[in-house]
Amino acid sequence: MRISLLNEVIVTNKQAKNTPFIQGFKDGIPICLGYFSVAFAFGIFSVGQGLYVWQTILVSMANITSAGQLAGVPIMTMGLPLVNMALSQFVINLRYALMSISLSQKVDSSVRTIDRLIISFVNTDEVFAVAFSQKQKLSRYYLYGLILMPYIGWSGGTTLGALAGNILPVRVISALSIALYAMFIAIVLPPAKKNRAVLFVVIIAAGLSIMFRYLPLLNQVSGSIACLICAVAASAIMAILSPIRIAEADTNSDRTNHTSSTSTKGVN
Amino acid sequence: MQDITSFFIYLAIMGGVTYMIRMIPFVLCKEKIKSRFLNSFLYYIPYAVLTAMTIPAIFYSTASVYSALAGMVVACILSYFEKHLLPVAAGACLTVFVVELFLL
Numbered sequence: 001m002r003i004s005l006l007n008e009v010i011v012t013n014k015q016a017k018n019t020p021f022i023q024g025f026k027d028g029i030p031i032c033l034g035y036f037s038v039a040f041a042f043g044i045f046s047v048g049q050g051l052y053v054w055q056t057i058l059v060s061m062a063n064i065t066s067a068g069q070l071a072g073v074p075i076m077t078m079g080l081p082l083v084n085m086a087l088s089q090f091v092i093n094l095r096y097a098l099m100s101i102s103l104s105q106k107v108d109s110s111v112r113t114i115d116r117l118i119i120s121f122v123n124t125d126e127v128f129a130v131a132f133s134q135k136q137k138l139s140r141y142y143l144y145g146l147i148l149m150p151y152i153g154w155s156g157g158t159t160l161g162a163l164a165g166n167i168l169p170v171r172v173i174s175a176l177s178i179a180l181y182a183m184f185i186a187i188v189l190p191p192a193k194k195n196r197a198v199l200f201v202v203i204i205a206a207g208l209s210i211m212f213r214y215l216p217l218l219n220q221v222s223g224s225i226a227c228l229i230c231a232v233a234a235s236a237i238m239a240i241l242s243p244i245r246i247a248e249a250d251t252n253s254d255r256t257n258h259t260s261s262t263s264t265k266g267v268n
Numbered sequence: 269m270q271d272i273t274s275f276f277i278y279l280a281i282m283g284g285v286t287y288m289i290r291m292i293p294f295v296l297c298k299e300k301i302k303s304r305f306l307n308s309f310l311y312y313i314p315y316a317v318l319t320a321m322t323i324p325a326i327f328y329s330t331a332s333v334y335s336a337l338a339g340m341v342v343a344c345i346l347s348y349f350e351k352h353l354l355p356v357a358a359g360a361c362l363t364v365f366v367v368e369l370f371l372l
Contacts, residue, residue, distance in 0.1 A: 034353035037361070051269050055279075062283035067321055069282075076278045077269055085278055089285040095317040096286075100294035102310050105301060113295060120294040121287060125314060126353070171372075174331040175339075175365035181326040182343035182360035184318040189347035191315065201312045205319040213324050223325075230320035231313060239308035 024145025031126045032153030038066055038183060039154045041176040043161020044168065045070065050077040053162040060158035064122055064151065066180055068092045071223075091228045099128040108137040115140040122147035125187065197242040205234035335367040 039060060046056040051073060063069050071088045100123055104116075111119070119140070127150055131138060165173070192199040212218045212226035221229070269275045301307055330336040339360040346356045 030352060030354075034357065037354065037357050051275075055269055055275055058279060059282070062279055063286050065286055068286055072278075072282045076275065076282075079274075082277065082281055085281050086285050089282055090289065093286050093289045095313055096290045097293045098310050098313045100290050100292075101297050101301070104294050104297040116295045117291060120291040123290045123294065125318070129314070170331070171365060171368055174335070174368060175361045177329045178326065178336060178339045178343075178360045178364050179357040181322045181329055182339065182357045183353045184322045185340070185343045185360075186347045186351065186353045186356035188315050188318050188322075189344060190350045193348060198312065198315050201316050202319045205316040206323040209320040209323050227317065227320045231316035234316040234320075235309050235312035238312050239305050243304050243308040244311050 020139050020142040021145040024142040025148055026145075027130050028127075028146045028149035031124075031130060032149035034126065034183060035150055035153040036157035037176070037179045039157025040161035040164075041179045042066065042069055043158040043163070044165035044173050044176060046073045046158075047162045047165045048173070049073050053159075056162040057155065057159050061155050064124055064154050065093055065096070070180070088222075091225050094228055095125075095231065096123060099123060099125070103128060103131060106131060106134075106138055107143070108139055110139045110141070111143065112140070115143070119143045119147060122151050124150065126150065129187065197238055197244070200242070201234050201238045204237060205230050208233060330364050331368055332371050334371060335364045338367045339364040 042060065043056055046059065046069070047053060051059070056073075059069055059073065063072070068089050071092055072085060075085045075088060100120055103123060127147055131143070131146060134142075188198075188202060192202045208230040209226065212221055212230065218226075301310075326340050327333050327336050330339065342363040343356050343360040346359045351359075
C-alpha cells in the first residue's frame with residue numbers, strides 16, 4: 001500500500017516534471033542522433049577539402065545547415081569570390097525562409113522577439129518538421145528544449161568527424177558520403193507514399209532537377225540556383241493544381257500525426 | 269585553410285546570410301497567412317527542395333555510381349517501411365561500403 005502510494009507520487013512527480021522544455025528536449029534527441037552521422041560525414045569532407053579541424057567545427061557551429069555547408073566549404077578552399085559564397089548560401093538556404101514563415105504561424109504568444117532571434121538560428125529542416133508534428137501551439141520553452149540536442153549533435157558530430165577523418169580509410173569515407181542523401185530520402189519518401197500530391201511534387205522536382213543536370217544550356221545553370229528553380233516550380237505547380245486544405249498546413253508533414261486541431265476554418 | 273583572416277570573412281558571410289534567411293521571416297511574420305496558394309506552396313516546398321538536392325546528386329556522392337545506386341535503393345526500401353533517419357542513413361552507408369568491397 002505504502003509502496004504503491006509512493007510509486008504514485010513518483011509517477012505524478014515525473015509527469016509534473018515533463019515541462020514543455022523537457023518535452024522539447026526529448027523530441028530533439030532523435031534529431032541529434034540523425035545529425036550525428038551526417039555531421040560526422042561533413043567533418044570528414046571539410047577536412048578533406050583542406051580546412052583545419054577547428055575551422056571545420058566553427059563552420060558547423062555558425063551555420064547548422066548541411067547542404068549550405070557542403071556548398072560553402074569548397075568555395076572557401078578554392079578561394080572563389082565572396083559574392084559566390086553569399087549567393088550560394090542565399091539560394092541553397094532560401095527554403096529556410098519559407099520554413100521560418102511556416103513556423104511563425106505555429107508559435108504561441110510566449111515567444112518574444114528575443115526568442116525568435118535565438119530560436120531561428122537553429123531552425124533546420126528536421127527541427128522544423130518535428131515542431132510541426134506537434135498538435136498544440138508551441139511555447140518558447142518547448143522550442144528551446146527542442147533545439148538544444150540537435151545543436152549539440154551537429155557540433156559534436158562534426159568535431160569527431162573532423163578528428164577521425166584523418167584516420168579513416170577511403171572506403172569508409174566514401175560510404176559515409178551518402179548518409180546525407182539517405183536522410184533526405186527518409187524525410188521525403190514516407191509522406192510521398194501516403195499523399196498523392198506530395199508524390200507529384202517529388203516527381204516534378206526530380207524530373208526538373210535531372211533536366212538541369214544533363215540537358216545542354218540548362219546544365220550551365222549552377223547547381224544551387226537550379227535546385228531552387230526546380231523546388232519553386234514544382235511547389236508552385238502543385239499549389240495551383242492541388243491546393244491543400246488549410247488544416248493540412250498546420251500538421252505540415254504526413255509523417256506526423258494528422259490531428260488537425262486549430263483551424264479548419266478558411267476552407268473554401 | 270592557411271589564410272586565417274579570409275577564413276573568418278568567408279565564415280561571417282556564410283553564417284550571416286544563413287542566419288538572416290532564417291531570422292528575418294521568423295521575426296517579422298507574426299500574422300497568420302490566409303492565402304490558400306501560399307499555404308499550399310509552403311506545404312510542398314520542403315519536399316521539393318530535398319528531392320531536387322538529392323536527385324541526381326546522390327549518384328555522384330560515393331566512389332562509384334553503382335555503389336551509390338545500391339545505397340539509394342536500400343535507403344528507399346528502408347524509408348518505404350518508415351524507418352527513422354538514423355537506420356536509413358546507416359543502411360545506405362553500409363550498402364555502399366559492402367558493394368565497394370566487391371567493385372573497387
